């Protein structure tokens with residue numbers, strides 16, 4: 547065990563040696579994320595304090611440096627540990643600094659998410675990782691993406707005033723999952739509520755860990771809907787297969803044809 551720790555420390559040192567220095571604006575942006583996230587917690591009435599973030603936790607690497615440590619990933623990786631969490635970015639894979647900032651925000655939201663380690667596995671936000679299976683991986687990413695976009699959009703004016711961002715929009719965060727949006731929209735419709743109200747419950751639970759509200763998905767879309775969503779993205783798949791899965795899951799939530807829905811459930815839940 548001790549040996550393992552030493553090894554990890556050594557790896558950490560080498561990694562630091564290969565780092566690209568961060569410019570003052572980036573440091574300013576990372577520091578300002580503290581208040582942006584704090585504000586979000588307040589708006590959502592979350593009682594706990596967000597974890598403090600600092601620029602030491604963000605590591606910029608070039609393509610080769612990054613590949614050496616994370617051969618499986620392509621752009622960004624967050625390593626979550628109780629003592630110190632670190633975010634590693636392959637700078638060569640980004641087109642603009644705004645894209646880098648959006649990714650840093652995204653990864654820090656993973657860090658702020660509800661965290662629980664038990665014999666049943668690790669939970670961060672909605673994502674549950676067990677030895678042989680994973681749950682709600684896609685849903686978790688969809689929520690974090692939507693929230694990233696929202697936080698940066700909400701504070702765009704101030705970020706511009708402080709010369710932290712220059713571009714009109716954050717190009718990389720245009721992605722807003724149509725699956726998540728459809729789910730929110732239809733639950734709101736069924737419950738006769740505003741979409742915003744439903745979305746708030748989804749994002750708050752990311753930090754509090756309360757998953758009870760997910761039962762609404764089953765109520766709105768039918769039996770096994772939650773299982774379908776839970777399994778979505780949980781296995782390694784080829785790009786083509788992934789696209790097909792995405793298409794099917796979107797259609798499942800979008801359309802009301804029971805036969806079509808049953809077909810999709812059978813295909814992915816193997817029954």
Ligand SMILES: [Zn+2]
Pocket residue numbers: 652653656687690
């Ligand atoms: Zn993510």
